[in-house]
Amino acid sequence: MHPDSSQIRARRAAFRELHTAGCFAIPNPWDVGSARWLASLGFKALASTSSGFAWSQGRPDGGVPLAPVLAHLRELVGATELPVNADFEHGFADDAEGVARNVRAAVDTGVAGLSIEDSTGDPDSPLLPLSESILRMRAARAAIDEAGGDTLLIGRAENFIVGRPDLPDAIARLRAYAEAGADCLYAPGLQTREQIAAVVAAVAPKPVNVLVGSASAFTMQELGALGVRRVSVGGGLARAAWAGFDRAARLLATEGRFDGFAGSMAGSMLNGAFR
Numbered sequence: 001m002h003p004d005s006s007q008i009r010a011r012r013a014a015f016r017e018l019h020t021a022g023c024f025a026i027p028n029p030w031d032v033g034s035a036r037w038l039a040s041l042g043f044k045a046l047a048s049t050s051s052g053f054a055w056s057q058g059r060p061d062g063g064v065p066l067a068p069v070l071a072h073l074r075e076l077v078g079a080t081e082l083p084v085n086a087d088f089e090h091g092f093a094d095d096a097e098g099v100a101r102n103v104r105a106a107v108d109t110g111v112a113g114l115s116i117e118d119s120t121g122d123p124d125s126p127l128l129p130l131s132e133s134i135l136r137m138r139a140a141r142a143a144i145d146e147a148g149g150d151t152l153l154i155g156r157a158e159n160f161i162v163g164r165p166d167l168p169d170a171i172a173r174l175r176a177y178a179e180a181g182a183d184c185l186y187a188p189g190l191q192t193r194e195q196i197a198a199v200v201a202a203v204a205p206k207p208v209n210v211l212v213g214s215a216s217a218f219t220m221q222e223l224g225a226l227g228v229r230r231v232s233v234g235g236g237l238a239r240a241a242w243a244g245f246d247r248a249a250r251l252l253a254t255e256g257r258f259d260g261f262a263g264s265m266a267g268s269m270l271n272g273a274f275r
Helices: 005-018 032-040 050-056 066-079 096-107 130-146 167-179 193-203 220-225 236-255 267-274
Strands: 024-026 084-087 113-116 152-156 184-186 208-211 230-232
Touching: 005 152, 032 066, 032 236, 032 267, 050 066, 050 236, 066 084, 066 096, 096 113, 096 130, 113 130, 130 152, 130 167, 152 167, 167 184, 167 193, 193 208
Parallel strands: 024 230, 084 113, 113 152, 152 184, 184 208, 208 230
Antiparallel strands: none
């Protein structure tokens, strides 16, 4: 059942409070089942993953149009009692007016937060001009404010995941997005303590999200000590699930073996969790 307006307001308030102190993990489910499972493990908030959802639909990351994404967000919001942050990609629009319109539609799904990227999808020119990105962030901020203002806005600088690992430029972008109204800042792809600490210091006192989507020496405690407020995993859990699926299926297809099912979770455990 989809939450009512008072429940949505309460989730958004709780989500905003999570960003005021400490460091929390915000894992990324890709469907209702994975959302409910993560909620059962005690996480305090969830975030959608554009890549994980796209793969579940047989599409590449960035290949799902707006309407199915909005439906997916509404499903995630209704799946658990936790606040949900939307990976809202580039806003699904080529101009600021379109970003505003689509952000308002995302807010109407009940999400507690949403992020807007500054990437273009063009490998030859992978980042939007900063001036254009600022206009898009301001448009997102205005749309959220017109809807009540309680949805968190996350500004993303995509430098490190689009082949432009320029830390000063990423920091300049994040600062500009903060000034344009972003509540939380995020530069996915940061790898070192020095990079993370520099970003945290540059946008303080606004909270910073760090992505850890693969095996890492970092711990939550270490990231918290660096001043990080939240840690997401992007498509990491989805990729881990696909890896297990592929190992079992490949052994069956190529060698006629069933030992790829070793270590699988019992059906009775899954049935019990979802009953």
